[in-house]
Amino acid sequence: MSAVIVIVVIVAGFVAWNAGSAGKAVSETAPAPSTVPGSLIELPAALHEAWTTEADRPVLALGGTVVTARGGEVAGHDPATGKRTWRYARGDTQVCGLTANAGLVLAFYRDVRGCGEVMALDPVTGQRRASRSGREDHEVTLTGDGNYAIVQGPTRVDVFRSDLVRTVEYGKPDVPVNPGVQPRSGCTIGSALPSGASITVLETCPTEPYPRLTVIGASPKEASEPQETSSVVASALGSSEPVDGDRPRLVTAAAAGAVAYLPAQDGRSARVVTVDLQGRELRSVDVTTPAGGAPRDVPVVTEAGIASFFTGTSTVVVDAPSLVAEMVIPGTLGPGAVVGGQIVVPGPTSLTAYDLNSRTLVRSTPVARPGYSTGPVLLTLASDALVSQWGETVQAYRPA
Numbered sequence: 001m002s003a004v005i006v007i008v009v010i011v012a013g014f015v016a017w018n019a020g021s022a023g024k025a026v027s028e029t030a031p032a033p034s035t036v037p038g039s040l041i042e043l044p045a046a047l048h049e050a051w052t053t054e055a056d057r058p059v060l061a062l063g064g065t066v067v068t069a070r071g072g073e074v075a076g077h078d079p080a081t082g083k084r085t086w087r088y089a090r091g092d093t094q095v096c097g098l099t100a101n102a103g104l105v106l107a108f109y110r111d112v113r114g115c116g117e118v119m120a121l122d123p124v125t126g127q128r129r130a131s132r133s134g135r136e137d138h139e140v141t142l143t144g145d146g147n148y149a150i151v152q153g154p155t156r157v158d159v160f161r162s163d164l165v166r167t168v169e170y171g172k173p174d175v176p177v178n179p180g181v182q183p184r185s186g187c188t189i190g191s192a193l194p195s196g197a198s199i200t201v202l203e204t205c206p207t208e209p210y211p212r213l214t215v216i217g218a219s220p221k222e223a224s225e226p227q228e229t230s231s232v233v234a235s236a237l238g239s240s241e242p243v244d245g246d247r248p249r250l251v252t253a254a255a256a257g258a259v260a261y262l263p264a265q266d267g268r269s270a271r272v273v274t275v276d277l278q279g280r281e282l283r284s285v286d287v288t289t290p291a292g293g294a295p296r297d298v299p300v301v302t303e304a305g306i307a308s309f310f311t312g313t314s315t316v317v318v319d320a321p322s323l324v325a326e327m328v329i330p331g332t333l334g335p336g337a338v339v340g341g342q343i344v345v346p347g348p349t350s351l352t353a354y355d356l357n358s359r360t361l362v363r364s365t366p367v368a369r370p371g372y373s374t375g376p377v378l379l380t381l382a383s384d385a386l387v388s389q390w391g392e393t394v395q396a397y398r399p400a
Contacts, residue, residue, distance in 0.1 A: 024092045029126045030076065030085040037064045037079065037383035041340035043353035043363050046400035049370075050385060051082025053394045057098040058299055060105060061382035063123035067105050068394060069095040074107045074119075076126055079382035082396060086126025088119065097151075101144030102162030104129055108142065114153070115140045118164055132164040143302075145194035148218050152192040152201075159199055159218055167219045168199060170226045181225040187212070191250040193258075194218070198229060200253035202260060204240040211237040211248050213258065213279055234279025238262045246293030251300055252307035252320045257282065259323050261309060263293045270294070272309065272316050274323045285325045287311045298376045301335040306343060306356065308335040310376060315345045317354075327359050333377040337386065346377040346388060351397075367397055 055068035065085065066077040073089040088107065096115035097108035100123070109117040116136035120129040137153020144150065148167065151158045156171035171189055173182060187205040194200075201214040214231040221227075237248050237260055246263035253259070257276040264270045270293065273284040290312040298310045307318040315336055317327040329336075329345055329352075336345040342353040342362060353362040369377070371393060378389040385396045 024090055026087070026089040026091075027126065027128065028087045030124070032124055033064075040381060040384050040386070040399075042342055043339055043344050043351060043365055043386075044399040045363065045365060047351070047365055047367055047386065047397040048400040049368060050080070050396045050398040052370075052396070053077065053082055054392045055389065055394050056392050057095060058378055059380060059387055059389055059394055060098060060100050060123070061380040061387065062100045062105060063103065064383050065123045066380075066382045066385070066387055066394075066396070067098070067100075067123055069098045069107065070392070071095070072109070074098065074105065074121065076123060079385040079387070079396065080398065088121055088126055088128070093117070096138075097140055097142045099142035099144050099149060101149040101160075102146055104162065106142070106144070106149055106164075108136075108140070108151075110138065114138045115151075118160075120162075120164055130162075130164045132160075132166075134158070134166070141191065141299075143193055145302075148194055148199075150192050150194060150199060152189060154188050157189055157192045157199065157201060166223050168216060168226055169224050170199075170201065170216055173224060183214070183226065183228045183231065190247050193250045193253040195253035195258070196255045198255070200250065200258050202237070202248060202250050202258075204247070208233050209240055210235045211240055213237065213275065213277070215277060230277045232277070232279040234275060236273060236275050236279055236281035238265055244292055246289075246296075249296070251309045251316070252302060252318055252323065254321060254323055257323055259307070259318050259325065261287075261294055261311070264289065270311065272318070272325050272328075274325070283324070285316070285328060287316060287328060288313045288330075295376055298334060298378070301337065301378075301380075304338040306336075306338055308337075308343065308345070310335045312376075317343055317356075327354065329354065333390075334379060337379045337381045339381055339386075344379065344381075344386065346379050351379070351386065369395065 057069040060067040075087040076085045096110040105121040114136040116134045140153045149160045159168035187203045190202045192201045217227040243263040251259040269286045270289045274282045294311045309316045315329045315332040333346045336343040350364045352364040
């Protein structure tokens with residue numbers, strides 16, 4: 001009987017996707033370019049403002065293309081000129097999430113079941129590669145490591161392969177036909193990140209005084225039956241109670257443990273702490289934050305083995321494989337971007353590069369931000385363009 005119910009749910013989801021999107025999507029694709037553009041290997045000594053556009057989701061740089069989302073539209077742009085090369089648009093709903101995984105752009109759209117209509121697009125041509133529709137929380141955080149895409153909301157975590165087949169359903173299930181297959185219920189999920197062949201989850205449960213650090217396999221035999229390899233209530237990760245709305249969250253995770261941000265509490269300053277899988281603190285570095293803690297809407301940027309986390313006043317640079325916070329760069333406006341062997345971070349009037357080996361300042365290059373007043377600044381590298389984003393403004397800089 002349960003198998004029949006599951007089949008009905010899958011078919012219903014497929015029908016809902018096609019009924020909701022048929023005739024409402026506009027797809028304008030582009031031919032694949034004959035050459036691959038080159039990339040910067042260091043922060044240039046001088047930059048000029050090359051082009052600008054608008055986006056209401058963090059931009060992506062993928063396949064030599066800058067990908068933006070605004071309203072119901074996802075579009076690719078030439079990083080040299082900003083010219084739109086392709087677009088995929090829905091007039092009936094808005095983009096609620098944008099991420100990259102396995103070389104594809106994943107555009108998430110919202111329907112009555114949450115942020116669960118997904119379209120996989122080629123970043124260079126805009127061609128549709130895969131799609132799926134399912135139940136998700138209405139507000140989600142998206143991450144991907146090239147093998148799996150993770151969709152995390154407060155009640156559930158879903159993990160997808162590059163073909164958008166779901167491999168893990170953790171937390172509140174779509175259809176509770178098999179009671180007892182989930183390790184626990186009623187917990188609030190704070191964050192979830194890939195960690196090799198596993199997924200690391202940070203959650204808080206009503207009867208537990210401290211956050212719980214859980215590791216599950218990324219590809220169990222049955223997606224609806226997650227395989228938990230470890231789970232501990234970790235006092236090293238602070239209190240389960242939010243502090244002025246701010247909660248602990250994961251910065252990066254690996255097979256040996258995780259790095260987490262902890263808000264200021266109980267007379268201690270905010271911290272970035274490394275813990276092992278038993279929840280034991282291995283190392284810790286104090287950080288400063290503005291009132292209300294580190295901004296939750298600024299993503300952790302993970303690339304080239306480096307995770308950069310913005311506290312609201314500084315950028316913490318973590319070596320992801322070793323789980324070591326190697327630098328805390330004060331006076332920044334957002335997380336950094338890896339450019340060659342440098343980490344480049346946005347400052348109030350410039351972009352500043354630090355050597356990742358020596359951890360020393362290499363260069364500071366002035367930039368203008370027309371119309372900027374306050375708030376975080378995101379930064380990504382696309383070919384030879386450094387693309388900044390603040391609010392809904394996207395500004396590309398190229399070597400002068």
